[in-house]
Amino acid sequence: MPMNEKIHFTQIAVIVYLIQSGIILFALPRLVAEAFGTNGWLGIFGLSGIVLVNIYLIHLVYKKGNGRSIFLILEQNLPKFLLYPLYLYLIVTLGLLGILVAKNYSLLIQLTMFVDVNPNLLLFYFVIVSIFFVSKGIYNMGKIAIVFFFFTIWTIFLLLIVAPEFSFTRLTPFLFQNPLDPMKSGLESYTAFLGFEIVLFLFPYVQKDGNFGKAIVIGHLFTTFIYAAVCFIAMGFFSLEQLRNILYPTQVILKHMETPLIERIENLVFGVFLLKIMVTVVFYHWAALEVTKQIFPKTKELKLIIGLFMGTFLVALIPTIQREVNELFSMVVTPYVFFAFFFPILLLFLLWVEGKRARREKDIA
Known part of the structure; x- marks a missing residue:
């Protein structure tokens, strides 16, 4: 990547949105119905608020660290016997989160479109394309994400097709009545917002124009709008009990959509979602690659990418x-949900210790 090129405001917002809004969207209406009960779509805003706190902490790390890489912050303030277990955890977790999203998507494609296709073969093709994607570097990845955004954003307007089937009586006037499993399903619903934390690894690559935090928030709020809209429509399309008994409510809604040009819209949407899943997979693996490079700084990047994906x-x-x-x-x-929340707090603590140490050394001098 040329040294003068940086990731700008729009790319950051789009990256956050595309990583966050993944395949869980097909199950999310059921999850919020289980977690929050009647009018559970409103619970999306509560979960989004928690994420905004997390984003604020990340922005503080960026601001107080003057845009320094998180690896510099960690390595200047932690001994290696603590660093390497942390790095290993990040590599394994980030890599597995990315690949398991792809595996889940491959199984869904088999279930809904190509019954006779081996999902592991689809996954292998996925990996080959992802290796090429990551090898292009973070700046080109950001440009490709913008293209993918315009290829996928039109799908939100499909909700207008089922508007005649929507009924406010199914929503009921009651808020958060009869939740089934607030803790488990609530946590699963929260995982739908994961992906924003990847911006921690973008610090050295972004434009220093003061818009970094705003870009993350805009990307996240757009995801929140999409999630809330889909869950709202689903809760007016199905009764609460129906919603809880359907594994992928969004998929069922898509099956009810008909247009003069396209008979099976759900197949088209599943195909388009490939691009969103691709962004999630490559950015999680890119983040894992950034960590891996700290352990093997002299190894060629392409070898690390291939080894990581394999x-x-x-x-x-x-x-x-x-x-x-x-x-x-x-x-x-x-465990990663809690790690993602407390990791910026750890970084802020290390920056505070670093600042205190620097002031003490200045006073002595």
Whole structure:
């Protein structure tokens, strides 16, 4: 990447949106119905508020660290015996989160479109394209993300097709009545917003124009709008009990859509979602690559990329059905939710210690 090129405001916002709004959108209306009960779509705004706190912490790290790489902050303030376990955790977790999203998508494609296709073969093709994507570098990845955004954003307007089927009586006047599992389903709903934390690894690559924090917030709020709109429509399309008994409510809504030109819109949408899933996979692996380079600074980047993708691909071969993928994903993502929240707090603490040490040394001098 040329030294004078930086990721700008629009690219950051689009990257955040595309990483966040992934395949979980097909299950999200059911999850919020289980977590919050009647009018559970409003719970999306509560979860979004928690994410905004997390984003504010990330912005503080960027501001107080003067845009320094998080690796510089960590390595200047932590001993190596603490750094390497942290790096290893990040590599494994980020890589697995990316590849398991791709595996889940491959299984959904098999389930909905190509029953006879081997999902692992689809996953392999996915990995090959992702390797090429990541090898182009972060600036080109940002430009490709903009293109993918314009290829996918039109799908939100499909909600207008089912507007005649929407009924306010299904929403009921009651708020958050009869939730089934607020903790488990609430946490699963929160994971739909993960992806914003990847901006921690973008610090050295962004334009220093003061808009970094605003870009993250705009990308996140756009995701919030999409999620709330889809869940709102779903809760006016199905009754609460129906919603809780449908594994992928958004997919069922798509099946009800008909236009004079396209008979099976859900197949088209699934195909378009490939681009969103691709962005999620490549940016999580790119972040894992950034961490890997701290451990193996002298190894050629392409070797690290291939090794990283092959490693995660082999792990993704283990689960063979969607339930197994979801269980493995849950094992990885649950601790990561808390890590993503507290990691910026750790970085802020290290910056505070660093500042205090610098002031003490200045006073002594």
